[in-house]
Amino acid sequence: xxxxxxxxxxxxxxxxxxxxxxxxxxxxxxxxxxxxxxxxxxxxxxxxxxxxxxxxxxxxxxxxxxxxxxxxxxxxxxxxxxxxxxxxxxxxxxxxxxxxxxxxxxxxxxxxxxxxxxxxxxxxxxxxxxxxxxxxxxxxxxxxxxxxxxxxxxxxxxxxxxxxxxxxxxxxxxxxxxxxxxxxxxxxxxxx
Amino acid sequence: xxxxxxxxxxxxxxxxxxxxxxxxxxxxxxxxxxxxxxxxxxxxxxxxxxxxxxxxxxxxxxxxxxxxxxxxxxxxxxxxxxxxxxxxxxxxxxxxxxxxxxxxxxxxxxxxxxxxxxxxxxxxxxxxxxxxxxxxxxxxxxxxxxxxxxxxxxxxxxxxxxxxxxxxxxxxxxxxxxxxxxxxxxxxxxxxxxxxxxxxxxxxxxxxxxxxxxxxxxxxxxxxxxxxxxxxxxxxxxxxxxxxxxxxxxxxxxxxxxxxxxxxxxxxxxxxxxxxxxxxxxxxxxxxxxxxxxxxxxxxxxxxxxxxxxxxx
Numbered sequence: 119x120x121x122x123x124x125x126x127x128x129x130x131x132x133x134x135x136x137x138x139x140x141x142x143x144x145x146x147x148x149x150x151x152x153x154x155x156x157x158x159x160x161x162x163x164x165x166x167x168x169x170x171x172x173x174x175x176x177x178x179x180x181x182x183x184x185x186x187x188x189x190x191x192x193x194x195x196x197x198x199x200x201x202x203x204x205x206x207x208x209x210x211x212x213x214x215x216x217x218x219x220x221x222x223x224x225x226x227x228x229x230x231x232x233x234x235x236x237x238x239x240x241x242x243x244x245x246x247x248x249x250x251x252x253x254x255x256x257x258x259x260x261x262x263x264x265x266x267x268x269x270x271x272x273x274x275x276x277x278x279x280x281x282x283x284x285x286x287x288x289x290x291x292x293x294x295x296x297x298x299x300x301x302x303x304x305x306x307x308x309x310x
Numbered sequence: 311x312x313x314x315x316x317x318x319x320x321x322x323x324x325x326x327x328x329x330x331x332x333x334x335x336x337x338x339x340x341x342x343x344x345x346x347x348x349x350x351x352x353x354x355x356x357x358x359x360x361x362x363x364x365x366x367x368x369x370x371x372x373x374x375x376x377x378x379x380x381x382x383x384x385x386x387x388x389x390x391x392x393x394x395x396x397x398x399x400x401x402x403x404x405x406x407x408x409x410x411x412x413x414x415x416x417x418x419x420x421x422x423x424x425x426x427x428x429x430x431x432x433x434x435x436x437x438x439x440x441x442x443x444x445x446x447x448x449x450x451x452x453x454x455x456x457x458x459x460x461x462x463x464x465x466x467x468x469x470x471x472x473x474x475x476x477x478x479x480x481x482x483x484x485x486x487x488x489x490x491x492x493x494x495x496x497x498x499x500x501x502x503x504x505x506x507x508x509x510x511x512x513x514x515x516x517x518x519x520x521x522x523x524x525x526x527x528x529x530x531x532x533x534x535x536x537x538x539x540x541x542x543x544x545x546x547x548x549x550x551x552x553x554x555x556x557x558x559x560x561x562x563x564x565x566x567x568x569x570x571x572x573x574x575x576x577x578x579x580x581x582x583x584x585x586x587x588x589x590x591x592x593x594x595x596x597x598x599x600x601x602x603x604x605x606x607x608x609x610x611x612x613x614x615x616x617x618x619x620x621x622x623x
Contacts, residue, residue: 196421196422197530198420198421198422198426198533199532199533199535199536200421202536203533203535203536203606214530214531214532215530216529216530227419227421227422228422229421229422229530252420252421253421303442304446
């Protein structure tokens with residue numbers, strides 16, 4: 119019984135002896151090189167030498183995360199845990215803490231994230247954390263997560279994620295016209 | 311026994327039953343929500359107006375409809391009564407308006423609040439409320455006060471349901487907190503900041519439908535949907551010792567009384583069980599607690615598997 123094929127592209131292998139013309143190989147090599155030379159040598163290159171030349175990023179490129187501060191320099195994140203809940207890769211871990219009197223200039227709300235960790239090896243950069251955040255605290259940026267030698271170094275803590283007070287990360291390009299329109303609606307509490 | 315119809319479903323109840331309890335006998339979607347009524351507490355109900363229903367026919371003897379929507383928690387069922395709850399657009403519209411009123415002064419700090427995820431008002435706002443607010447005024451802000459080492463009071467979140475006051479009245483010998491002032495200025499408080507020191511005072515946390523009263527010993531420890539609930543018990547000289555442990559790994563973060571399908575506690579537990587026993591070795595664990603599939607808490611995945619097993623049997 120002949121074996122049934124899954125596609126019609128299968129070829130029957132034969133063990134027939136090669137002729138002299140085939141045995142000397144040179145004609146086949148010349149044929150192959152001519153395809154390379156005439157077919158591809160004068161075409162425009164599809165690759166580029168990466169570190170010297172870099173592609174332009176889309177304004178909504180989803181790279182490494184940043185935890186934003188508000189205009190008074192206080193951390194916006196209130197450790198509500200919605201990003202960790204929405205995360206399909208379960209890459210985010212948060213431990214919340216209560217703000218003590220005197221820390222009002224550090225944290226925006228009475229609860230804040232004592233630790234905020236993103237495992238960059240787990241993260242798939244889908245942007246759901248950014249989408250779900252009710253406090254506009256987490257954004258994905260156009261920065262790239264650098265390669266490392268050790269696995270633990272890929273767990274980014276607050277030291278790497280929170281933006282510095284003096285050098286804020288600009289995320290205004292990520293906010294589309296409809297987002298800005300939405301922000302004008304003071305009916306929603308977090309827009310006030 | 312009397313017969314009445316709620317949303318075209320006929321039900322037979324004893325005389326003297328309220329419409330709400332008759333609907334609870336049917337169960338499911340026809341049960342009106344209740345923010346203040348608590349079947350375990352006397353004198354509760356009639357305050358939040360969330361359970362309003364339409365009575366299309368008062369009784370078999372008097373077939374006229376009732377002139378206004380009535381609070382189902384405090385209206386007695388009559389023989390031959392015809393009640394409309396979710397089948398009446400008028401009721402749904404009224405309920406939406408009531409939720410809007412409840413949210414007028416309720417701060418939108420769900421991301422901070424420990425009750426989020428098991429909050430009755432949050433559920434209510436999701437199912438009936440509008441996502442937008444029309445009020446332009448600032449929400450009222452009360453001065454916060456400390457009511458002891460165990461219970462955290464946030465007056466801004468209080469919706470004045472009086473459940474905790476009824477609990478304190480009925481469970482404890484001496485009530486030390488109550489409602490101060492009137493009308494718009496009403497707030498819940500302990501008189502001259504006396505702390506709540508009764509063996510069963512912790513139960514006001516469980517009866518609170520919002521996050522006004524929360525557990526100070528588990529404050530900000532974890533969001534409720536990251537914890538897993540387990541039924542557990544211990545020998546307790548004060549209460550019957552059956553509780554729900556909310557665990558994260560091997561840590562007991564919070565202890566609450568078990569709640570029934572109406573969201574009411576099955577029995578009250580003492581403060582020692584609730585606040586002092588936070589070690590796994592203090593408890594005998596009976597097994598994971600089944601959480602409703604629609605609840606955010608069931609996002610812990612494993613309860614759904616448990617449910618599937620039960621259905622297969």
